[in-house]
Amino acid sequence: MEWIKHLFKHTPEIQLFVCLALGFAIGRIKLWKISLGGVAGTLIVAIFIGTIGVALNDEVKNIAFALFIFTLGYMSGPSFFASLNRSSLRYGVFTLIEAVTVLAVTAVATVSLNLDQGTAAGLMAGGATESAVVGTATDAIGKLKLPADQIKTLQANVGTAYSISYIVGLITIVLMTSQIFPSLMRINVREEAEKLWIKLGGGSDAEGTAPALPGLVGRAHQVVYADGSTVGAIEAALGEDVTVERVRRGGEAIELTPDTELVLGDIVLLVGPRERLVGGDRRIGPEVAPPTGVDVDLETADVVLTAKEGSGRTIGELRAAIPPEERHGVFLTGITRMDHPLPVQPGTTINTGDTLHMSGTKRDLADFVPRVGFRIDPGVKADLVFISVGIVLGMLIGKITITLGSVPLSLGTGGGCLLTGLVFGWLRARRPTFGQYHPAAAQVVKDLGLATFICAVGLSSGPQAVDLIKQYGVSLAIAGLLVTLIPACVSMFVAWKLMKLPAPLALGSVAGQQCSTPAITAIQQAAGNTTPLMAYTIVYALSNVVLPLLGPVVVAMADALN
Template identity: 65%
Template sequence: MDWFKDLLKDLPEMALFISLALGFAVGRVKIWKLSLGGVAGTLIVAILVGLVADVTLNDQVKNIAFAMFIFTLGFMAGPSFFAHLNRQSLRYGVFTVVEVVAILAITAVAIVTLDLDVGTAAGLLAGGATESAVLGTATEAIGKLHLPAAQIATLQANVGTAYSISYICGLITIVLLSSQFFPAIMRIDLRAEARKLWAALGGSGEDDAPKDLPSLVGRAHRVTTATGLTVAELERRLGDGVTVERVQEPGATAAGAGTAAPAAAGASPDTVLARDDVLVLYGPRAALAGADAVIGPELGDADALNSDLDVAQVQLAHLPRAGRRLGDVRDDLAGSARGVFLTDLSRVEQPLPMRPDTVVHSGDEIRLTGASSAVAAAAGRLGLRIDPGVKADFVYIAVGIILGMLIGKVTLTLGDVPLSLGTGGGCLLSGLLFGWLRAKNPAHGQYDPAAASVIKDLGLATFICAVGLSSGPKAVELIGKYGLSLPLAGICMTLIPACLSLVVAWKIMKLPAPLALGSIAGQQCSTPAITAIQQAAGNSTPLMAYTIVYALSNVVLPLLGPVAVAMAGALT
């Protein structure tokens, strides 16, 4: 292995990409319903590489990667975070409060009983809360302690090792608790409860599992039965969501005759249909399944369906602080933008139920499909149309990161411990601000969600890799010192807050079971947990609570890194 060690010492950047490649491969391995994910996988591989080769990355690489990650995290969460600062949403903030108070209390007990050092305590908190961003803010805070450089390096290495141990334990615990044990304790059929909630939101009671066939379809029919009806009357007969996009004159198209497509007439609600008119309709597949009986025979002529359709991804804005029902948004569009369909809804990268009573907030993303002119008009009314052609406004992003770094330089001293937000906390706050400003002023600050997601994941994985490489040489020593104490503490760090929140959600707030379990996953910011809950529930109703709590916890938890360091310093 000497040649491998020498190679990595000559090219330490190669260790980064080896850890990323192997780490993300390990993170994809699924055992039952569990997979570590790319970030945790990268940390484990990096610790092993660091243990074998004793190679580290430059501190500037680590700091730049973390600044890009944490700013992007705040930028993406900004609109949703501020949208949820209202009375209706803030009641879900109790779960974030339970999480924060519980993990700080458990960390304090672990520090005293196990005699944890500052780095191990901070890593235990970060991993038990399954919040990788805490790793960065805690590492930064340790770097500002008035200690010898060698001691600081050891404490920072302990953060990564303790995090990897407690993260694995915490991940397994929260997934099993939220998707298996808690429904059994509540003595409920989670799938039946999710169907009830789905129906209460205006659904049919059916699950929203992905379908092989698209839900929105186009059809062309020749008018026979519908002769004499107006477009508005026909749409009412066909059902909610069906729109007659255009009417072509009788005799202008003959299926299979090879004639050119006819000129199309606008389909206004008052247009009276004549026999042999050709109608082009768009709407839900189920609503158009029986259109033959209402209109006349369906045509197989592809030319008849040629239409200038468009798809737009829109970030909602200009909504009341308490949000609006999705059904109200649909009604507004039906009156002002004929032929525009809402085909997808998501919040913080998670899909939400497309049900009439689903509450939408500023910052949510919605997909519009329909005629180009109508989609453009509707997008302008609803908020900001995301331009996939412009990936990122680097001036806007760089200015935001600079501001965050300056905010992070502000330091307050508590006893012997200097307290500051650091680059992580400062860039998180500036990201929230710049993301919110972007939603309010869409002319500036383009940061395409796909590009933002890549930057966020790559920045965090690079930072985690740097931490893991430096942790490798100390990992065996730390594990030998504490043995099973760290895994057990990591389990308690997840188990106790989750159980407390179950009592709050089930017994005090009386939340429906899917919302209660979604809230518990959200307070941990645990994507694997909410995925397992969705699979058990059979639909996406748990996401309605998860996204609200996630938006709050995702901002508050990273700020606990310096708090954990200060608390550990005071107790040791």
């Protein structure tokens, strides 16, 4: 043990990656349908290793948290601002319920159990299953006019209380949303999700998590029955989603227009959804093996929606608004919002900042993409100038302090970087010529930044963890249960009884107000499709912004109550 302690003290980078490796390994372990996840696993391992008296310095912790919270804001920005409209803002009631209720329950627990500022903040962060609150609360505690040793102890208590209440809160929200609430509602989630799927325009056989559109395929046919028909007539007969991409006549490819007439013996290459192409034999002629020069390569493009006429409209409405000739040969194969997939159905509403996954020929994509948004360049992963300027501005904003009574209030590094991240993400969506931050790169930075920050918090919490657990015992776990349970029950009542939301949207809203990825995963498994994500992504975007800002609030509240 002394050798390990000596190694960790002199090479702190080793203890960081040991905690990450073990933490993410533990986080993958599933008990029934629940796993802790890498962040919670890292925190538990870090608290355990921290008991031997090793820690990471504050600079590492602050840098990691700044990277995480700015990236979180950047990824949330387009969806957050797009949600500030009449149709989406009604879902804001769930974020409001979450914010007010967790503060109220935490206040009662603070008075009843005589919690200090750090324990109260950790209790709220874990019960709300929002890791970012740990950082903003820790920042706020550091500004209290208290001795340095006391501040260090309070900051350590944040991590310990968070780990206890998070585990309880995670289990609670997963069970409530995927099992208990559906039982109380006396509904079959899968049946309700299928009804909603059909209402959105999907087929009645939409079971499981299959894509909304069939896989794109190409088919070559020899012209027999279509002799004398035009290209436009063939496409219209087979359906709008089908395009004639190539026609080979006498061994040579010919130029195509909608008025081009087909002649006996032409080889026609069709591209479109599999189900639409099955009629090709009857309308054109027998399917044949494509000769050399007929095949065509389809490209894929990830396109961020920026067109004003597209935001807040359904896929069906946007499709109807764009003339068929402008979207010819372009296929929508997927939609993601903040890295969560949405149903690709005519009734699905899309917002600015959503990523549209498209397929088509290079020429067709080049013509169509500027019509709806900008194409993400896969070769550029992150504009470090843009990101660094945003973090610097966020840190400067975080230093602005307003004193309320004896409590200094400020956004801190967390609130400041979250604010600039939101604005910079929104600016990127509005002006796509600068500031690229590829979603995959952003996800890695966000996860690594949060895990590193949580590791630093856990290592510093280790020495005080045993004392805090002995002091409060099971009462802290019960308080964490209530911080999760009460807001969830209130929101479920509002969603189901007052707002009359379909069951998948009601359950997705409750998971979204908790920003709980494990909960929405369990709901999707029960639903059999992605319909719960339509509500989850809206509430998630709002809660991801509001809940981290409660860190300084809960510290000030606990300070006043004490």
